[in-house]
Amino acid sequence: MDDSKYTSLHLGSGEHVIFEVRRHWIVFVTNMVGFLFLIIFPLALYVGVRIFLPVIGDVLAQHFSLVSFFYLLWFLAMWINFFLVWTKYFLDVWYVTGQRIIDVDQKRIFYRTVSNLRFDKIQDITIEIPGVLATFLNYGNIRVQTASEDNIDFYMTTVRNPNHVKEVIFSQHNNQDTKGSSRSL
Amino acid sequence: MNDSNFQIDWQEVPLYPDSFKPFFDSFLNGSFHLPAGLEHNILLIIFVVFSAGYAIVSAILFYHWYMYGMRNPLVYLAEIVFSVVSALLFALVFYLI
Numbered sequence: 672m673d674d675s676k677y678t679s680l681h682l683g684s685g686e687h688v689i690f691e692v693r694r695h696w697i698v699f700v701t702n703m704v705g706f707l708f709l710i711i712f713p714l715a716l717y718v719g720v721r722i723f724l725p726v727i728g729d730v731l732a733q734h735f736s737l738v739s740f741f742y743l744l745w746f747l748a749m750w751i752n753f754f755l756v757w758t759k760y761f762l763d764v765w766y767v768t769g770q771r772i773i774d775v776d777q778k779r780i781f782y783r784t785v786s787n788l789r790f791d792k793i794q795d796i797t798i799e800i801p802g803v804l805a806t807f808l809n810y811g812n813i814r815v816q817t818a819s820e821d822n823i824d825f826y827m828t829t830v831r832n833p834n835h836v837k838e839v840i841f842s843q844h845n846n847q848d849t850k851g852s853s854r855s856l
Numbered sequence: 857m858n859d860s861n862f863q864i865d866w867q868e869v870p871l872y873p874d875s876f877k878p879f880f881d882s883f884l885n886g887s888f889h890l891p892a893g894l895e896h897n898i899l900l901i902i903f904v905v906f907s908a909g910y911a912i913v914s915a916i917l918f919y920h921w922y923m924y925g926m927r928n929p930l931v932y933l934a935e936i937v938f939s940v941v942s943a944l945l946f947a948l949v950f951y952l953i
Contacts, residue, residue, distance in 0.1 A: 679924060744903075744906055744949065747946070751942075758935065763932065783924075
């Protein structure tokens with residue numbers, strides 16, 4: 672994996688990103704349905720008014736270019752909002768390296784937190800598969816519990832393939848343990 | 857007691873003041889138009905203000921994609937799709953005014 676693109680993560684020497692953990696696409700699709708509704712609703716309203724309220728419909732038809740102007744502005748507003756939501760979805764990520772988990776939490780477009788958790792601080796990993804849809808689409812919630820004094824847990828909801836995420840984190844955790852014990856011998 | 861004291865004096869209450877009647881009537885019968893120059897100027901002002909806001913939010917998006925996108929192919933795709941569709945829609949809006 673090309674690590675030069677991860678410069679903003681300030682990786683240590685010999686540290687590589689093994690994989691990225693993102694939320695399942697179902698989260699994004701749910702948002703997308705909302706945007707589709709907001710884009711289609713004015714069109715449906717226009718057609719509905721033309722059919723059921725022909726007097727007002729005719730007035731709107733006579734000012735069609737004005738109606739189109741405001742509808743296009745509305746479409747543009749929805750378009751940029753869609754990308755704001757996508758950006759928030761896409762930048763909300765865990766980077767698992769050979770030494771730690773870097774949790775980038777993009778709460779809002781201007782509210783971003785970055786936390787680190789070294790594998791030697793990990794106490795337990797819990798996954799939840801909440802419901803039928805989660806079982807079929809293979810997503811769930813994952814909680815990484817720490818043994819630190821602060822007792823801060825890493826938690827991400829609707830993670831895609833949570834079992835695989837758990838396996839990778841555990842294998843890295845075990846690798847760290849093996850390296851640690853071989854150094855102490 | 858005289859019952860007439862309790863009678864309400866009904867009278868027609870117009871939905872809008874008489875001075876607005878020509879405005880609403882002309883709107884309803886389709887003959888309403890703002891003076892051509894004024895309409896154009898108002899739409900242009902709305903368009904300019906909207907474009908300024910759009911440009912600011914777009915800059916914020918591009919900044920995030922560049923700084924934190926980690927050169928992911930999906931980010932490049934998002935940049936292209938966002939830019940092309942935005943440009944097309946803006947061209948269409950500009951054509952309308």
